[in-house]
Amino acid sequence: MNTIQILWVDDEINLLKPHILFLEKKNYQVTPCTNGADALDMVKENNYDVIFLDENMPGLSGLETLTEINNMVSNVPIIMITKSEEEYLMEEAIGSKIADYLIKPVNPNQILLSLKKNLDHNRLISERTTINYQQEFRKISMELAQVNSHQEWVDIYKKLVHWELELENIDDAGLLGILESQKQEANQIFFKFIKNNYADWFYDDDAPVLSHQLFKKVILPEIDSSDKTLVIVVDNLRYDQYLMIEKTIANNYKKQKETPFYSILPTATHYARNAIFSGLTPLEMATKHKDIWLGENDEGGKNMYEEEFLKRQLKRLQKEYTFSYHKISNQKAGKDLIQNYNQYKDNKFNMVVFNFVDMLSHAKTDTKVIRELASDDKSYRALTDSWFQNSPMLELIKKAQKDNIKLILTTDHGTINCSKPTQVIGTKAIASNLRYKTGRSITYQEKDVYAEHDPKQIFLPQEHINSSFIFAKDNLFFVYPNNQNHYTKYFKDTYQHGGISLEEMIIPCAVFNPKN
Structure with a gap:
């Protein structure tokens, strides 16, 4: 030495x-x-x-x-x-x-x-982190053997994310491998928990907050109690990605509270985000708002009517608030949002949807460069944080803080890095999503899915009388037998959503007060 x-x-x-x-x-x-x-x-x-x-x-x-x-x-x-x-x-x-x-x-x-x-800072932290995780590993393993409530799952998932962020800083491949195995074990047990309990949550007073309840139960009380509120929905934002950008938000805002909630199934934008804006389950949307709900086989963008869903929810809740809605899917829309800030800043609340993380996950599937830049969860988080540091979202947050506007940050669902294929057989009419399928006459590996043959039991619309839904567990993705090897190689290690995993279902909603 x-x-x-x-x-x-x-x-x-x-x-x-x-x-x-x-x-x-x-x-x-x-x-x-x-x-x-x-x-x-x-x-x-x-x-x-x-x-x-x-x-x-x-x-x-x-x-x-x-x-x-x-x-x-x-x-x-x-x-x-x-x-x-x-x-x-x-x-x-x-x-x-x-x-x-x-x-x-x-x-x-x-x-x-x-x-x-x-x-000796890094060495000492590395040694202490290693010792602490080894102790915590045993605790988490014991908790996984006994977990039986939705809140306990939130607590376990937050611990796993915490240790993932801690261990990535010490660059110990062995410990990261152990943590990854523990996460996989947790997802397998979580899948069984969801399979056994999810349907009951729609009737149980002790159920977690679900997507369609988020606005009424969590967001609206904050709007009611404030002069002005900015609500930001970042599409596809996992809890670990949220923690990365929260560090920067802390420069301008102080977190008041955090309410992790559960995305409904399928954990996909069409269902989960529309549920947030409408305050209704997909079955209720399809029944009560036939004019703006689009089914799986209907043509057109499935999230074109979020603002209208929100208007109708406010009317149903008898809230006559001035508000604005913005969806930011490209650089020009982001620039326009900032340039027009003075036109909407004095509203009772403003709702802004940022689609970057969703586009990033799809780009990782379709673009070789993005695949290399976001090759694993660590780089995926880093890329999200890098975008945020130079985004109109951060610029908007800074402006809102100066005007003493409360901030609420949330998402519609998370995403998971899929590494293993599971075979599914069905007609061309079944949904194209890699983590869930819906349609008639679907053949699948029973051990790999949660199947619901009566979708109305979990408040999902039924396209046909014999239509069912299946949801993939942990990090699996669906492939057809035709050209299976090609599609397995193409979609392996890409970020997908729609199924059942801790990463997709347990997602953040945080309330921040501006620092003066």
Whole structure:
């Protein structure tokens, strides 16, 4: 192991001899320096792992030396040490990207702690994360053996997502493999839970909030209690992707509460998002709003009438609110949304749908470049976050925060990376979705699906008297026997939705208050 090289710059360096001896006993090598000018020469000629820098020195001050060092080397941690507790000095030092800020007199253990924090940070976090997950792995395994409620499943899924985000930062392939196996086990048990309980949720007072109940039970009370509210629906946003963008939202908003809810089946935009806007199940939409509901075999976009569904829901709830509806599916629509902000900002609420994540998941299927950029869940999250950082959605959120507008962020369903095919046989009229099928005379692998032969039991419309629905479990996708190898290769490791998995069904809804 290489010795850590430290440059310590202080005009009273002789008084720090005990500190230097202490560090040398810990196998650090310390090079003393008494002024900023010499320090710059030494930085040019040597590769230091860390620099301790006194702020108050004759000649070049600590801050001036800091600026010059940053111009020469940008990746060396610089720890500033000063006698002064002046706030402006702290702000200038922090603004210059120092690694740490210590106030004299410092003791050797403070120095050691700062070194470990800056030099051993990743290793220490990795070791502790590994130990913590190993302990948590056993707890989660025990919970999976006993879970029997929808809330317990929310808690387990949130834990799995938490550890997925933690473990990806330490880059331990072995632990990530263990977590992936645990997620697969969880999805298999979750599938059985949904198969046994889903139909009852439409009649059970203790059921989770479902898509068609979200607006009335969660969103509307927030609108009622606020002067102005911005409601954003990001199509196809998984819980892990939401956590990524939430970090940026926290710069402008403080989370008030989070209410994860369950997407209805099929976990597809046609059903789940229309249910949110209408406040009705798909069966109720097909029955009560025949003029704007489109069935599986009807031509035209299946989500063309979201605004009308929302208007009718508000009327049914006797809410005469001024509101606007916007669907953002391309760059021009995003620019227009921002340019026209002043026209709708004073409404009681504004509803905005962003389709980017849905387009991303489809692009991963159809575009080789996107397949490579979003090759796994980690890169899929990163690509979502990258879009968000430069999106009209973030620009809109910043504008809303300045105008003291409450923010609600949610989605219609999630998505899952499909890796295994399961064979299905049916006529050309059955639905084309890879995670669910509906139609007559469908043949399938019984162990791989949740089949509902009477769709009305789960409040789905029945296109024909003998039509049924089937939903794929965990990470399976449907393929036909004709040209099966080609389609298996084409759709393997693509993101799909419509079936039953934690990723697709347990989804976020969060309420944020603007930071003043």
